[in-house]
Amino acid sequence: MTTTEPVHPAPPVHPVDEVPSVRQLAAFGLQHVLAMYAGAVAVPLIVGSAMKLSAADLAYLITADLLVCGIATLIQCVGFWRFGVRLPIMQGCTFAAVSPMVLIGTTGGGLPAIYGSVIVAGLAIVLLAPVFGKLLRFFPPLVTGxxxxxxxxxxxxxxxxxAAGGVGAKDFGEPKNLALAGFVLLVVLGVQRFAPAFLSRIAVLIGIVVGLVVAVPFGFTDFGGVADAGWLGISTPFHFGAPTFEASAIVSMLVVALVAMTETTGDFIAVGEMTDRKVEPRALADGLxxxxxxxxxxxxxxxxxxxAYAQNVGLVGMTRVRSRWVVAAAGGMLVLLGLLPKLGAVVAAIPAPVLGGAGLVMFxxxxxxxxxTLAQVDFKGNNNLTVVAVSVAMGTLPxxxxxxxxxxxxxxxxxxHSGISAGCLTAIALNLLFNHLPSKDSPKDASAGASPVDGTGGLTGGSGQDAVEKSREEAV
Known part of the structure; x- marks a missing residue:
């Protein structure tokens, strides 16, 4: 008599870990690249222009940036050992570093001093990542939302x-620019509403392509840079000289590192909410x-x-495509753009109003x-509304x-100066003030301190130690 082993069904694959078809990877990935490209090249352009670098050096900075953007995205999405949050996260240069880098580069230190401070800041982030990971309990839905x-x-x-034509454009604010952006916006909305499921998920890509096709005959595009760009560009280590390590530059870049870690934490939590994969302390530390x-x-x-690039957070939420492999495919495309400058020049020719129309939906x-997320929060009988109000005010002020x-x-x-970091720090501080510290209504013998925060950011009573511990766990 033979017996058959019971067949256990394979556990379901989380949408974040699903691997779409090659066609979907290409389409969804390209959509992510187009969503972040303008922002990705802006930082090297701003810094290089402020330092009055030659056109050749500017082009070198851009291709190097795209290459490392792609590598960084692959590390974050695919991950290895304790590196990578393994969520659909695009990586790009942080704008928080622009002002300090311009100051370092134009006051005698030059690019070597910038790169020395960047290397030290990166090492500091690696060392501080586990510490930051333990702070996740201070990000309940009240703060994350x-x-x-x-x-x-x-x-x-x-x-x-x-949408207005791009900062510094001679025709900034011209009605034709806003009309093109509005047209792209309508295309994106129309595709999302009426197209089949697959096409609706690449509504942004379709909107950008259609907008580009319409823009060409109206003179919005300039493909002159494509002919001038080389076919192959490889970034070699320390191309601009060996790094130098200046104390003032390092200190300013360490401040940038803390700001970037705060912003990235917010982005990770946002994507975790959108993909239904909660970011745990270990995952946060791995991502940082x-x-x-x-x-x-x-x-x-x-x-x-x-x-982490916040621009692409909106794309994840809008398209509902949660696979990290889609963004990994986008990272591979960025590597190609960094190695093949001519391809990068083609993408750079997309008019700003086209990106603006799509950006309005994504952002x-x-x-x-x-x-x-804030809809989960209890706003009755507590100060949570004040936390949101003041944090949003501080975040939108700059x-x-x-x-x-x-x-x-x-x-x-x-x-x-970063609204994201200003608002995030304010939300954390006010949540601690109103929901963690002892209040005037707290029992005098509350040995555990103030009433802790529950999972929605509201206050819980809790007279016993068990209730306190339970609420603390929910706050994480």
């Missing part, structure tokens, strides 16, 4: 500037460690500090996702009034 909302609001001016490694790599390969989706902190020290500007 507020931060995600601020991320979306902070990105909307980027889309607005693109990957940021640090990529930043060190950036300093070696002639580029700058790296962080608005980020803000809406924050509101969805967005609405970019020069508000110009008279403050450089380190303060580095932290507070």
């Amino acid at each position: 507020t931060v995600i909302l601020i991320i979306g609001i902070s990105l909307l001016p980027v889309a607005g500037n693109w 460690r990957a940021d640090g490694l990529s930043t060190v790599l950036g300093g070696v390969l002639n580029t700058f500090p790296y962080t 608005g989706t980020v803000a809406a996702s924050g509101l969805r 967005v609405g009034v970019p020069t508000v902190y110009d008279k403050f020290p450089d380190w303060f500007q580095t932290v507070m």
Whole structure:
């Protein structure tokens, strides 16, 4: 008599770990590349232009940046050992580092001093990652929802500037630019509403392609840079000279590192919410460690500090494509763009208004996702509304009034000039103030301190130690 072993069904694959078809990987991945390309090349352009680098050196910075963007994205999405959050996260140069790097580069230190400070900052992020991972308990839905909302609001001016023609454009704000952006927006919405499921998920890509086709006959595009770009470009270590390590430059870049870690934490949590894969302390530490490694790599390969790109967070929420392998495919495309400058020049020819029309949908989706998270929060009989109100105000202040902190020290500007970091730090501080510290209504013998925060960011009573511990666990 023979017996058959019971067949156990394979555990279901989480959507984050699903591997789509090659066609879907290509389409969804290209969509992510187009969503972040303009922002990715902006940092080397700004820094290089401020330092008055030659056109050849500027082109070198851009190709190096794209190459490391791709490598950093692959590390973050695919991961190895304790590096990588393994979520659909695109990586790019952080804008928080722009002002300090311009200051370092134009006051005698040059690119070698920038790269020396970037390498030290990257190593610091790697070392601090486990510590930051343990702070996740201070990010309940009250804080995460507020931060995600601020991320979306902070990105909307980027889309607005693109829609108007791009900052510095001679025809900035011309009706034709806004009309093109509006047309792309309508295409994206139309595809998302009426097209079949697969096409609706690449609505942004379709909108950009259709917008580009329409833009060509109306003179919006300039493909002159394609002919000038080379076919092959390889970034070699320390192309601009051996790094130098100046104390003042290192200190300013360490401040940037802390800001970038705060922003990245918010982005990780946002994507975790959108993909239904909660970011645990270990995963957060692994993701931040990957940021640090990529930043060190950036300093070696002639580029700058790296962080999660909030632009692509909105795309994940809008398309509902949660696979990390899609973003890994986008990382591979960025590597190709970094090695083949001519391809990069083709992507760079996409008019800013086309990106602006798509950006309005993507970045608005980020803000809406924050509101969805805040819907879980209890606002009755507590101060949670105050936490959200003041945090959003502090986060949008530098967005609405970019020069508000110009008279403050450089380190303060580095932290507070980013609406994301300003709002995030405010939300964390106010949540601690109102929901963690002892209040006037707390029992005098509450040995565990104040009433802890529950899973929704509201206050829980809890007279016993068990209730306290349970609430603390829910707050993580």
